[in-house]
Amino acid sequence: MGSTRKAGRPKVPAAGRILRAASEMFYREGIRAVGVDAIAAKANVTKKSLYDNFGSKDALIAAYLRARDERWRAWLVDEVDRRGGTAKERLLSTFDALEGWIEKGNFRGCGFVNAATELPHDGHPARAVVMDQKSWLRGYLEDLAAEGGAENPESLAEQLMILHEGANVASSLNISTNSAQRAREIASLLVADLG
Amino acid sequence: MGSTRKAGRPKVPAAGRILRAASEMFYREGIRAVGVDAIAAKANVTKKSLYDNFGSKDALIAAYLRARDERWRAWLVDEVDRRGGTAKERLLSTFDALEGWIEKGNFRGCGFVNAATELPHDGHPARAVVMDQKSWLRGYLEDLAAEGGAENPESLAEQLMILHEGANVASSLNISTNSAQRAREIASLLVADLG
DNA sequence: GAGTAATTATACATACCGGTATAGTTACTT
DNA sequence: AAGTAACTATACCGGTATGTATAATTACTC
Numbered sequence: 001m002g003s004t005r006k007a008g009r010p011k012v013p014a015a016g017r018i019l020r021a022a023s024e025m026f027y028r029e030g031i032r033a034v035g036v037d038a039i040a041a042k043a044n045v046t047k048k049s050l051y052d053n054f055g056s057k058d059a060l061i062a063a064y065l066r067a068r069d070e071r072w073r074a075w076l077v078d079e080v081d082r083r084g085g086t087a088k089e090r091l092l093s094t095f096d097a098l099e100g101w102i103e104k105g106n107f108r109g110c111g112f113v114n115a116a117t118e119l120p121h122d123g124h125p126a127r128a129v130v131m132d133q134k135s136w137l138r139g140y141l142e143d144l145a146a147e148g149g150a151e152n153p154e155s156l157a158e159q160l161m162i163l164h165e166g167a168n169v170a171s172s173l174n175i176s177t178n179s180a181q182r183a184r185e186i187a188s189l190l191v192a193d194l195g
Numbered sequence: 196m197g198s199t200r201k202a203g204r205p206k207v208p209a210a211g212r213i214l215r216a217a218s219e220m221f222y223r224e225g226i227r228a229v230g231v232d233a234i235a236a237k238a239n240v241t242k243k244s245l246y247d248n249f250g251s252k253d254a255l256i257a258a259y260l261r262a263r264d265e266r267w268r269a270w271l272v273d274e275v276d277r278r279g280g281t282a283k284e285r286l287l288s289t290f291d292a293l294e295g296w297i298e299k300g301n302f303r304g305c306g307f308v309n310a311a312t313e314l315p316h317d318g319h320p321a322r323a324v325v326m327d328q329k330s331w332l333r334g335y336l337e338d339l340a341a342e343g344g345a346e347n348p349e350s351l352a353e354q355l356m357i358l359h360e361g362a363n364v365a366s367s368l369n370i371s372t373n374s375a376q377r378a379r380e381i382a383s384l385l386v387a388d389l390g
Numbered sequence: 391g392a393g394t395a396a397t398t399a400t401a402c403a404t405a406c407c408g409g410t411a412t413a414g415t416t417a418c419t420t
Numbered sequence: 421a422a423g424t425a426a427c428t429a430t431a432c433c434g435g436t437a438t439g440t441a442t443a444a445t446t447a448c449t450c
Binding site: 013014045046048049052 | 399
């Protein structure tokens with residue numbers, strides 16, 4: 001008793017706390033390494049609430065990735081818009097944004113790539129969310145490339161995707177110092193002839 | 196009875212069969228997804244033999260990665276040597292080699308990066324093997340870069356590492372078609388002023 | 391004030407996890 | 421012929437996995 005909650009409608013709904021706890025633990029420890037009991041415990045929630053809200057661990061994983069995708073897209077667009085400039089400069093800004101994201105701390109690679117690694121089966125609902133995230137970024141880059149007058153926007157977008165993914169991996173394994181900026185330098189060669 | 200083995204010294208020793216089974220299953224399904232029972236069953240070996248030979252699952256994981264690293268290094272060096280050419284051409288050949296490795300089938304990304312993703316704790320013996328593999332490749336590229344008269348071989352090697360890692364991820368997620376060749380095209384810009 | 395949705399608390403079911411123990415069997419070595 | 425290394429067979433241990441069942445409690449709505 002005292003100040004500990006008992007039941008009823010909480011100020012911060014259980015679903016939100018569960019998703020927050022799952023997001024942190026899934027990303028930091030790995031999806032398969034984290035059990036639903038541990039998530040429920042960290043969220044101060046019973047397992048029943050977790051299953052009432054999400055249905056299954058697999059669905060919770062997909063929800064985690066969807067929420068992460070939403071946060072990440074908003075953040076990237078905001079960072080790029082904030083810096084402004086031409087389409088060419090905005091393409092390069094995506095690498096500055098990546099650098100900022102990495103330096104927020106506890107970076108452990110791209111959460112979507114990590115999820116795809118841990119859940120290799122095609123039917124898993126998480127994989128669709130991963131593909132969505134990759135498709136969206138590719139489209140975003142392609143649109144900027146077209147706006148900048150690229151000869152082949154699709155091709156340029158795919159090249160920049162390789163640089164983004166490479167910078168993510170290189171950064172998580174400390175293969176090079178400041179991988180995002182190094183990727184940006186390479187990217188600047190690719191966009192050199194853009195307006 | 197019949198032709199099924201019973202005991203004694205087998206033609207193909209148990210350790211080899213275990214490592215072979217573990218390698219396939221760890222890479223394809225993921226390390227945490229595969230249990231020791233399943234490995235022993237696929238290798239036609241009892242769990243006791245597995246533990247007599249490797250001591251623990253963690254040690255088996257490290258052995259899997261070491262064997263994979265050995266195979267991969269030999270294969271890469273051989274592919275690059277076979278193609279011959281100047282240092283500049285050999286740097287680009289590493290991407291041709293990567294393409295060949297990817298197209299051997301059942302490609303599911305870099306096994307070492309995947310292992311690091313699944314085993315994030317620093318103390319795990321597998322992580323040292325992963326870092327070894329990355330350090331070796333970086334050194335190999337750096338040596339070729341120096342041989343080619345690069346202004347800053349270290350920096351060039353790190354850039355090429357980003358391209359290699361990016362091509363691996365892009366290929367495993369089908370982000371672009373022929374990611375290795377696309378990475379090679381980018382690399383050719385980076386080595387343009389080499390001898 | 392009655393009803394309902396959201397939640398807690400607790401216990402359980404079934405399966406698999408990594409790892410160990412004990413005993414028996416075969417093949418090669420000397 | 422004896423000894424030993426490499427294995428098989430089988431059973432077991434405690435822990436943890438996802439998921440379910442049942443009942444009590446609280447807060448909000450009408």
